[in-house]
Amino acid sequence: MTPPNSPRARFAAQLGRPDAEIDLIEAALLIAAEHDAGVNLALCRAQLDALAQRARQVLATPHP
Numbered sequence: 001m002t003p004p005n006s007p008r009a010r011f012a013a014q015l016g017r018p019d020a021e022i023d024l025i026e027a028a029l030l031i032a033a034e035h036d037a038g039v040n041l042a043l044c045r046a047q048l049d050a051l052a053q054r055a056r057q058v059l060a061t062p063h064p
Helices: 005-016 024-035 041-062
Strands: none
Touching: 005 024, 024 041
16 A cells, blocks of 8 residues: 555645646655655755746846
8 A cells, every 4th residue: 555645645635636726746756755855855846946036036127
């Protein structure tokens, strides 16, 4: 039986949501964690959030 907080169970829970509510980043990170138990989900999420924030800043800046 799969533990309820395992990456596989959390991934299955994501897929059980309506399409518009699926967190694709979380799902991708859970796939990575299933493949490699050493994946730090919180750190990866923080890095992706920082990258997205930087992209928003660059896109909001007018360029000639």
